[in-house]
Amino acid sequence: MSEVQEKPGGIRSENCQAITPHLVCAGAADAIDFYKKAFGAEEVMRLASPNGKLMHAAIKIGNASVMLVDELPEWGSSSPLTLGGSPVTLHLYVADVDAFVARAVKAGAILRMPVEDMFWGDRYGIIEDPFGHKWSVATHLRDMSGDEIEEAMKKFMPPRGSAS
Structure with a gap:
């Protein structure tokens, strides 16, 4: 078989x-x-x-x-x-996130989060297609260890109650 x-x-x-x-x-x-x-x-x-x-x-x-x-x-x-939205986001890795998101927005997608360099090592943004599906899109920029990501997250998201 x-x-x-x-x-x-x-x-x-x-x-x-x-x-x-x-x-x-x-x-x-x-x-x-x-x-x-x-x-x-x-x-x-x-x-x-x-x-x-x-x-x-x-x-x-x-x-x-x-x-x-x-x-x-x-x-x-x-x-x-029909349901008024979806809690699911589909994730795509692409060679050029900026060009990909720009093409999708030009075709009718809604930009939900502008493309930016993120603390975990990706350039990343979020779009929603005309059919209500959300897509996070990224280009990997650099490999990082778990410790490096955790340290970068602390700088990105200070603890509650602290001045930023």
């Missing part, structure tokens, strides 16, 4: 991470178009129902697979827009 298992719609297990995000979107086809334009995503597949709703789709962003589906409230599947 082959170690590679075929997934419905041609998705193969070697293309998925141990955890693969599965996004519910109000307008999954539009979300795919946005991710192509804003994130440079590559469409892998889509499976539409007879009424045009996407029952399953997949894209690649960098080396990561992301699955998408249209919201289907009758199946208990609602998007962040």
Whole structure:
């Protein structure tokens, strides 16, 4: 028996991470178009129902697979827009965070946290896509030990009640 298992719609297990995000979107086809334009995503597949709703789709962003589906409230599947937000943030490492975030904002993302050098060694910012999903985006600048990160955090976030 082959170690590679075929997934419905041609998705193969070697293309998925141990955890693969599965996004519910109000307008999954539009979300795919946005991710192509804003994130440079590559469409892998889509499976539409007879009424045009996407029952399953997949894209690649960098080396990561992301699955998408249209919201289907009758199946208990609602998007962040329907729910009034999401507590989940998806994280992407990219070669140039500044250019990536600028392209995403130009394509319609909302800048939630401007890109800055962070105390843990990444250049980092947060955007929200038009479908209510939040994305933290970073470029790794330098490796740091746990002790170095802890010391840098103390300077970044002074204890409560202290003057900054």
